[in-house]
Amino acid sequence: AQTVTQSQPEMSVQEAETVTLSCTYDTSENNYYLFWYKQPPSRQMILVIRQEAYKQQNATENRFSVNFQKAAKSFSLKISDSQLGDTAMYFCAFMKPSGTYKYIFGTGTRLKVLA
Amino acid sequence: GAVVSQHPSWVICKSGTSVKIECRSLDFQATTMFWYRQFPKQSLMLMATSNEGSKATYEQGVEKDKFLINHASLTLSTLTVTSAHPEDSSFYICSARDWATAGYEQYFGPGTRLTVT
Numbered sequence: 001a002q003t004v005t006q007s008q009p010e011m012s013v014q015e016a017e018t019v020t021l022s023c024t025y026d027t028s029e030n031n032y033y034l035f036w037y038k039q040p041p042s043r044q045m046i047l048v049i050r051q052e053a054y055k056q057q058n059a060t061e062n063r064f065s066v067n068f069q070k071a072a073k074s075f076s077l078k079i080s081d082s083q084l085g086d087t088a089m090y091f092c093a094f095m096k097p098s099g100t101y102k103y104i105f106g107t108g109t110r111l112k113v114l115a
Numbered sequence: 116g117a118v119v120s121q122h123p124s125w126v127i128c129k130s131g132t133s134v135k136i137e138c139r140s141l142d143f144q145a146t147t148m149f150w151y152r153q154f155p156k157q158s159l160m161l162m163a164t165s166n167e168g169s170k171a172t173y174e175q176g177v178e179k180d181k182f183l184i185n186h187a188s189l190t191l192s193t194l195t196v197t198s199a200h201p202e203d204s205s206f207y208i209c210s211a212r213d214w215a216t217a218g219y220e221q222y223f224g225p226g227t228r229l230t231v232t
Contacts, residue, residue, distance in 0.1 A: 035220070043208075044225050045223035047220060050219075091158060095219060100147070101147060103221060105158045105159050107157070110156075
């Protein structure tokens, strides 16, 4: 069974600084997808970034980028130029593209951006 | 695009009554919908996966007779909490996959806060 681990329950960063959130996972699959979701105080889940395991290139979306290390089973999220609106819970998720296509979520990292 | 709505956003019910939560995909057809439960400051726990026109698949430990899921159409799934008790109080979130794009991303609803008194 797949597992996803987020070892940092809480983090804080100064506005405009860079922060990296860690995520590791365990799977025997070769083809899979990884996601980072943001859950602000409104509790609406928002997709931040997605990575396909077959792609070697790390995904980027504006200020958000990932460091995907397939062999190490690591998928960290880097937020550059942090903004107050980035304050939220961040969840890492694993999905195998077959069967039910369900997500396996990590326990989350609470990020606070300080003014 | 890819908007998922939930209704109601907040419901309070008395112990022993049943409550229904609706999840709708507004601008796409959802072959699969997922129901999650989230306790304060915790992650999302998958309760069940529902496919249009077939029975839901429940995760281990989830009581299927307490949490009834119906996926009657490609745009609507409902979760009914039967004979609710205070321990069922939680935040319930649904998500949906877009059939047309066969995409792997799940689109999430805004959630429903259930309080059982």
